[in-house]
Amino acid sequence: KAGVTQTPRYLIKTRGQQVTLSCSPISGHRSVSWYQQTPGQGLQFLFEYFSETQRNKGNFPGRFSGRQFSNSRSEMNVSTLELGDSALYLCASSPGATDTQYFGPGTRLTVL
């Protein structure tokens, strides 16, 4: 079974721009979660979607948003990028909302 895929793998943007990251979960998984990982803060929870509905949201500003489609694929968007948004963005999928999560390889975002 194919794992979680994330595109693009690497991205370079400048301050003020916006970015959209994509995540395709493991086939049959209905829950997708997003995390931001930085050296100083570790893994920080962004949001979780289950069956196209946002189930949970972390403590991030409104510039961070996401959505899930009917095929369980998910996208997250960051508007008005800041230097501090540079991080590894990880997507994880699970069969149900509270099951074990399986992570993708991540998207490395660099904001200049």
Place this chain on the structure above:
Amino acid sequence: EDQVTQSPEALRLQEGESSSLNCSYTVSGLRGLFWYRQDPGKGPEFLFTLYSAGEEKEKERLKATLTKKESFLHITAPKPEDSATYLCAVRSNFGNEKLTFGTGTRLTIIP
């Protein structure tokens, strides 16, 4: 609020030298405790899920155990390929049930 503390932050071992990593947690009703391994620049790789105190799980040179307040990841006779950051996370039965991660233990196995 759920909290996870991992120790030590970093650990260097000689090849074959067994040791344990600690994960202390505070949660309002534990739904599950999860261990992951992460290599530099990659996504975390799932290792174990533990649900109740007294539970143990093994995989190759790794063994995870769980008490009511902490979990241990025991590494027996490690090899250089076991070098990675090991992450612990908990999910609560209450509140928004999100996963809360510790900051990890960076393990280095010296040949």
